[in-house]
Amino acid sequence: MFCVKKVFTFDAAHNLTKYKGKCEKLHGHTYKLEIKVCGDLNDEEMVLDFSDLSTIVEEEIISKLDHSYINDIIPQPTAEMIAKWIWDKLSNRFRTERYKLQEVTVWETPTSCAIYFE
Ligand SMILES: [Zn+2]
Secondary structure, rough: OEEEEEEEEEEEOOOOOOOOHHHHHHHEEEEEEEEEEEEOOOOOOOOOOHHEEEEEEEHHHHHHOOOHHHHHHOOOOOOHHHHHHHHHHHOOOOEOOOOOOOOEEEEEEEOOOEEEEO
């Protein structure tokens, strides 16, 4: 099987309401997002054109989350719940006979990420 992956970033604010600690107060992160799609190759020997992958992620995710207060969209915006929300938005967009969404990774800091897959 082949996989393609693309990396995006967005800036957003959040605070964790059901949590005691640093992330309880309002603050921001530059999130890094990795989208991985796996499947078989097409006639052009690609899983999926990187620019098509980009267009869908920009449209469905980056346009909504960049410079947002994520709590308005996701009630308890941990990296885990952001990854799940992104999965739910994208899984239908990347589901064909030939390929499907494999994994969503949300990096909250350069050393901490959450991964969602089914
Ligand atoms: Zn935080």
